[in-house]
Amino acid sequence: MKCGEIDIRRAYHLLRTIRRSEEKIIEIYSLDVIKSPVHLSIGQEHLAVGACMALDDNDVLFSNYRGHAHYLARGGSLKAFWAELYGKSNGHARGKAGSMHLVDMEVNFMPASAIVASAIPNAVGYALACKMRNEERIVVCFHGDGAADEGVFWESLNFAALKKLPILFICENNGYAIYSTQRQRMAGGSISEKAERFGIPASFHECPGTQQVWKLVSEAADGIRNGNGPQLLEMTTYRWFDHVGTDDDHDLGFRDIALRTGARNRDDVVKLAALLSPADVMAIDERVEAELAAAIAYAETGEFPGSDELMGHDYV
Amino acid sequence: MLSYGAALLEAIEQEMERDQSVFVMGQGVDDQKGQYGSTLGLHKKFGAARNFDTPIAEDAMTGIAVGAALAGMRPVHVHQRMDFLMLCMNQLVNMAAKYSYMSAGQVSVPMVVRASIGRSWGQGPQHSQAPYPFFMHVPGLKVLAPTTPHDAKGSLIAAIRDDTPVLIVEHRLLYGNQGIVPATEFEIEFGKARILRKGSHVTLVGVSYTVVDCLRAASMLASCGIDAEVIDLLSLAPLDSAAVLESAARTGRLVVVDNSWVTCGAGAELLARLQESPLGEHVRAKRLGYAPVTCPTTRPLEDIFYPSPRSVAVEAMKLCGRDPADLGELAVAREIEEFKGPF
Numbered sequence A: 001m002k003c004g005e006i007d008i009r010r011a012y013h014l015l016r017t018i019r020r021s022e023e024k025i026i027e028i029y030s031l032d033v034i035k036s037p038v039h040l041s042i043g044q045e046h047l048a049v050g051a052c053m054a055l056d057d058n059d060v061l062f063s064n065y066r067g068h069a070h071y072l073a074r075g076g077s078l079k080a081f082w083a084e085l086y087g088k089s090n091g092h093a094r095g096k097a098g099s100m101h102l103v104d105m106e107v108n109f110m111p112a113s114a115i116v117a118s119a120i121p122n123a124v125g126y127a128l129a130c131k132m133r134n135e136e137r138i139v140v141c142f143h144g145d146g147a148a149d150e151g152v153f154w155e156s157l158n159f160a161a162l163k164k165l166p167i168l169f170i171c172e173n174n175g176y177a178i179y180s181t182q183r184q185r186m187a188g189g190s191i192s193e194k195a196e197r198f199g200i201p202a203s204f205h206e207c208p209g210t211q212q213v214w215k216l217v218s219e220a221a222d223g224i225r226n227g228n229g230p231q232l233l234e235m236t237t238y239r240w241f242d243h244v245g246t247d248d249d250h251d252l253g254f255r256d257i258a259l260r261t262g263a264r265n266r267d268d269v270v271k272l273a274a275l276l277s278p279a280d281v282m283a284i285d286e287r288v289e290a291e292l293a294a295a296i297a298y299a300e301t302g303e304f305p306g307s308d309e310l311m312g313h314d315y316v
Numbered sequence B: 001m002l003s004y005g006a007a008l009l010e011a012i013e014q015e016m017e018r019d020q021s022v023f024v025m026g027q028g029v030d031d032q033k034g035q036y037g038s039t040l041g042l043h044k045k046f047g048a049a050r051n052f053d054t055p056i057a058e059d060a061m062t063g064i065a066v067g068a069a070l071a072g073m074r075p076v077h078v079h080q081r082m083d084f085l086m087l088c089m090n091q092l093v094n095m096a097a098k099y100s101y102m103s104a105g106q107v108s109v110p111m112v113v114r115a116s117i118g119r120s121w122g123q124g125p126q127h128s129q130a131p132y133p134f135f136m137h138v139p140g141l142k143v144l145a146p147t148t149p150h151d152a153k154g155s156l157i158a159a160i161r162d163d164t165p166v167l168i169v170e171h172r173l174l175y176g177n178q179g180i181v182p183a184t185e186f187e188i189e190f191g192k193a194r195i196l197r198k199g200s201h202v203t204l205v206g207v208s209y210t211v212v213d214c215l216r217a218a219s220m221l222a223s224c225g226i227d228a229e230v231i232d233l234l235s236l237a238p239l240d241s242a243a244v245l246e247s248a249a250r251t252g253r254l255v256v257v258d259n260s261w262v263t264c265g266a267g268a269e270l271l272a273r274l275q276e277s278p279l280g281e282h283v284r285a286k287r288l289g290y291a292p293v294t295c296p297t298t299r300p301l302e303d304i305f306y307p308s309p310r311s312v313a314v315e316a317m318k319l320c321g322r323d324p325a326d327l328g329e330l331a332v333a334r335e336i337e338e339f340k341g342p343f
């Protein structure tokens, strides 16, 4: 188990990297150099950072189309990420994937899926393999509240509980599936309450900050590593921007602007910065800007894949 | 001699012996019947963890097989009916088939899906379907439909060793068929059809059990002096259109008998490829398959729903410019008459 406290400097560096990357996306999106959908994590990044920092290097991650924070928090290559957004052949999947399908096998970050909930059973299957091979590692599966609308989520949870598989489900509950609230879609109690009925530890956490997420995930990972079977952590959070794209959607009338003000007031990027010395913050910020500039330059100077690349990487 | 079911069992036993990452999962695989004998006793020989019954949750269980395959295992997921694969479409089409391409080859999904298909004895609308064309449509999936015990064994071994998701379609009336099967391990070749009977007047192409229809049709045709070539497609994706076109170039006549509906079937694809080839104008061709309607349960309607040796022979006669009335009596399809369920 990870002991003591989270490394705040590292956490801040990751948070800042994710935030600045996404702000950069917002800044350049209208130039249409990223010719594909993006699902921003802004406002939710600290869940990914707290969770990923609590894991071991050989643990395996499954994410989804809102994966920028997961990927970068896990230590996925910033350069390959940017090149992929640009659709270049130096991207992590040679431009064939884009923002919705981030992957970095160097850090055991599995290819992300844009079909809601569909990677959840894949994560469970990976955990089954880990158990069959008596491996130490655990699988972590990030998913949204909307994913719990899908039957496959519950089927997967059942199997994971049945076979006591080494997997941690992290439900990032931002309260919405696109513009539809959880209460509009789901009967009964919370996702974690229902999950608990499978006989697994499952708990609900209202807007936990980075340090708390780190603690929760460290403890859960520890129990899972000891062979106690799966767990689920449901954490509420708030997405600041539109479901997809880079707009603000608070003018659409489906959610109150006060919610965003509240979320901005507890911004973990600001909170973590406040725990560091101004000199530390400045140094990290400068480093992030330099890394970001280098990554974007890498993307800009990369080549588009040639037409000979269309057919590769499939079987038939 | 081994039965088709026993050949599958021998294949999986040899693969599980050879490779620790191979395992079997599916509803009823560890029960007393063991999927027509094809998984019988595997859990006793290799442990319960390597041959296990699953919840009735086809969607997640397919996804779990995909995930295990992503982790480097080689799962074989067995389904009692191919109809149930409709609940697995998302995982097979959106996930299994996509992972390799969308990661530019960084991961692969070496999984096998076995599914029984089958006619006769009142399987009715929801237990009789063989929608393999859905899967032939999707890049990233391979589809095999072995007809003989020999090819059943070779298909399963090839599928397990392949890094692609492979679907194997097994007709329930074939499980009891006996044939010569090498005791050693061997693989069939993907994308290679088999010529089961040489002939010069007409080419009959079948898929799984309709190959049996074609062979019987060939005997009926022989008694009318027509020499039919019979091709077992075996590999549906990739599809060996070259073998079919080569044969049709020699015979000038082609009948493709799908084991599913005709529209968008293997026959549709083969005839399209024929038409696109220089042979197009020289070969007369015809497609056969299920009647374009839901499968009925009652026997008299079931009998006319499916293609039969007679319907195949009739079309061949017509292509040869002969009167179908000259066809002799049909040998009884023993396996259809003998099959009495219980399901």
Ligand SMILES: Cc1ncc(C[n+]2csc(CCOP(=O)(O)OP(=O)(O)O)c2C)c(N)n1
Residues within 6 Å of the ligand: A066, A114, A115, A116, A143, A144, A145, A146, A147, A148, A174, A176, A177, A178, A243
């Ligand atoms: C199977 C499926 N149905 C619908 C969609 C369209 N869709 C994309 S994201 C989304 C909302 C998912 O909400 P949630 O799981 O809460 O994740 P969030 O976007 O809030 O992070 C929907 C419905 C989809 N991609 N896949």
Ligand SMILES: [Mg+2]
Residues within 6 Å of the ligand: A144, A145, A146, A172, A173, A174, A175, A176, A177, A178
């Ligand atoms: Mg949500």
